[in-house]
Amino acid sequence: MRRLLNIRPKRGGRFFLGFFPLAAVGVAYFAASAARTAANPADKLLPTPAEMWTAVERMAFTVDPVRGMIPMVADTGASLERLLIGLGIATAATLIMGLVLGLLPLVRAGFGPLVAAISVVPPIALLPILFIVMGLGEASKVALIVVGIAPFMIRDLASHVAAIPEEQMVKAQSLGGSTWQIGLRVALPQAMPRLIKCLRLSLGPAWVFLISAEAIASDVGLGYRIFLVRRYLAMDVIIPYVIWISLLAVAMDLILMWLSRRFYPWAHSARDA
Amino acid sequence: MSILSFRDVWVEYGEKIVLEKVELEVADKSFVSIVGPSGAGKSTFLRLVTGQEAPTRGRVMLDGEPLSPEPGPNRGVVFQRYSVFPHLTVLDNVIFGLDCAGSPLLGRVFGAKRKAAAEQAEALLTQVGLNHSLKAYPAQLSGGMQQRLAIAQALIRRPRILLLDEPFGALDPGIRLDMHVLITELWQEHGLTILMVTHDIKEAFKLGTRVLAFDKRRHDPQAPHRFGSTAVYDFPLTEKTRQVPPELAGLAKEEAA
Ligand SMILES: Nc1ncnc2c1ncn2[C@@H]1O[C@H](COP(=O)(O)OP(=O)(O)OP(=O)(O)O)[C@@H](O)[C@H]1O
Ligand SMILES: [Mg+2]
Numbered sequence: 296m297r298r299l300l301n302i303r304p305k306r307g308g309r310f311f312l313g314f315f316p317l318a319a320v321g322v323a324y325f326a327a328s329a330a331r332t333a334a335n336p337a338d339k340l341l342p343t344p345a346e347m348w349t350a351v352e353r354m355a356f357t358v359d360p361v362r363g364m365i366p367m368v369a370d371t372g373a374s375l376e377r378l379l380i381g382l383g384i385a386t387a388a389t390l391i392m393g394l395v396l397g398l399l400p401l402v403r404a405g406f407g408p409l410v411a412a413i414s415v416v417p418p419i420a421l422l423p424i425l426f427i428v429m430g431l432g433e434a435s436k437v438a439l440i441v442v443g444i445a446p447f448m449i450r451d452l453a454s455h456v457a458a459i460p461e462e463q464m465v466k467a468q469s470l471g472g473s474t475w476q477i478g479l480r481v482a483l484p485q486a487m488p489r490l491i492k493c494l495r496l497s498l499g500p501a502w503v504f505l506i507s508a509e510a511i512a513s514d515v516g517l518g519y520r521i522f523l524v525r526r527y528l529a530m531d532v533i534i535p536y537v538i539w540i541s542l543l544a545v546a547m548d549l550i551l552m553w554l555s556r557r558f559y560p561w562a563h564s565a566r567d568a
Numbered sequence: 569m570s571i572l573s574f575r576d577v578w579v580e581y582g583e584k585i586v587l588e589k590v591e592l593e594v595a596d597k598s599f600v601s602i603v604g605p606s607g608a609g610k611s612t613f614l615r616l617v618t619g620q621e622a623p624t625r626g627r628v629m630l631d632g633e634p635l636s637p638e639p640g641p642n643r644g645v646v647f648q649r650y651s652v653f654p655h656l657t658v659l660d661n662v663i664f665g666l667d668c669a670g671s672p673l674l675g676r677v678f679g680a681k682r683k684a685a686a687e688q689a690e691a692l693l694t695q696v697g698l699n700h701s702l703k704a705y706p707a708q709l710s711g712g713m714q715q716r717l718a719i720a721q722a723l724i725r726r727p728r729i730l731l732l733d734e735p736f737g738a739l740d741p742g743i744r745l746d747m748h749v750l751i752t753e754l755w756q757e758h759g760l761t762i763l764m765v766t767h768d769i770k771e772a773f774k775l776g777t778r779v780l781a782f783d784k785r786r787h788d789p790q791a792p793h794r795f796g797s798t799a800v801y802d803f804p805l806t807e808k809t810r811q812v813p814p815e816l817a818g819l820a821k822e823e824a825a
Contacts, residue, residue: 460650468639470665476675
């Protein structure tokens with residue numbers, strides 16, 4: 296009898312194994328929602344697929360006459376813009392700070408404790424400060440995402456760069472590499488796949504911070520919308536929005552994974568390819 | 569003619585003395601094998617020459633000049649592991665040295681310069697037998713091939729000294745024999761001075777023109793860390809004396825155990 300930890304699903308089997316729990320959740324939901332609607336046709340808690348589809352048609356395919364735009368498209372655009380700007384700034388900061396901190400002991404001694412101190416502050420607790428300092432506009436929402444994910448990413452990347460084997464660093468120097476050349480040709484390329492991995496792990500928190508900021512102060516955005524319609528118990532809108540947010544998150548994750556495999560094949564062993 | 573001289577060199581870490589009173593001259597184009605028990609300071613000795621370590625006392629001289637306290641292109645190194653770049657192909661690993669020399673700003677040469685660099689790197693890779701794997705990444709190579717790559721990479725800047733720290737320690741016996749042939753060939757062709765640390769005493773005597781054994785000369789049972797190692801045996805080898813002498817037979821057994 297093989298050990299459980301040695302049994303690996305094959306490609307088709309993996310798809311089936313992954314698909315099955317998802318399908319089970321869907322079926323369970325539809326059954327529960329059908330039962331509740333049968334008992335009480337006005338039930339709002341578990342809307343049927345048909346009810347949700349009506350809501351989606353209203354939110355995603357119809358121009359809102361008052362505001363002159365399609366709500367879901369406007370929400371998605373606003374949220375993605377905030378998210379991507381926040382992720383972009385955090386990634387750029389991580390790349391620069393992570394490399395410098397990881398590569399130069401002098402900078403690590405100077406700024407390491409500061410970064411470590413910042414990264415233990417719960418970002419949501421900083422949100423009021425950001426609102427006070429930056430106002431209720433776009434800047435504070437983007438800033439929350441940056442403050443929320445950058446310290447973790449910087450620390451992770453810095454420790455990854457610092458852990459490049461000393462043998463490699465000595466070899467590079469013995470081949471005449473300067474600090475700049477070693478940063479550019481040895482540390483940077485080895486940091487990139489890790490940065491992408493780190494970004495993938497940060498997508499979840501980034502969405503959390505985005506939705507929190509939008510829930511508190513906004514007039515458009517996916518997070519704003521679900522907290523707005525919550526007042527009317529509009530589960531028929533909330534559930535499709537949550538599914539849509541999840542799909543966006545999964546798409547971003549897949550794109551990042553593809554980028555890493557495409558440009559840094561050496562960082563991916565044959566087994567996880 | 570001596571290329572390296574050690575004048576009364578001591579290395580201490582706080583209270584602990586690792587090397588004491590090392591007095592040595594290393595002749596140009598010699599092949600020095602370094603043996604000794606684990607912890608005797610063999611790697612520390614080599615790190616003095618790479619520039620990773622500065623002596624606490626005394627001086628290390630290269631061609632009569634004090635050694636620069638940083639690794640540099642006149643001293644190539646190969647470690648037991650991790651000395652190639654995992655993110656570069658075989659060819660790019662070897663070109664790296666020429667990239668650094670030719671382009672301070674971008675760390676990468678282009679155009680005609682790149683072509684010349686690739687030709688030079690390929691010639692060296694052919695010499696170590698890796699000309700069929702130019703586009704492979706190190707993770708796709710066997711242990712022996714990775715060490716061949718590490719050696720080719722270390723030679724591209726034409727160093728005068730090659731430092732090897734247990735370079736074949738992780739290889740199978742058969743592969744080791746191939747590597748012995750290779751390193752002897754390269755040593756002669758490139759006119760290198762080689763310092764090689766090894767745990768295999770037969771290898772030390774087979775390859776070297778001189779064998780150094782590091783160990784403690786004195787022992788204080790109360791405070792063992794207060795005495796450092798030094799070169800306790802120093803054998804020049806000729807073709808006739810390539811046998812492990814009785815004094816070191818005990819060491820050979822200890823290593824085999
Ligand atoms: N940075 C350091 N701080 C304190 N002690 C050190 C340091 N580096 C090495 N040592 C000590 O110096 C001694 C010699 O180490 P070294 O690595 O040179 O031995 P070695 O002869 O190469 O051993 P091995 O055969 O196991 O590789 C060891 O006792 C080690 O603990
Ligand atoms: Mg050692």
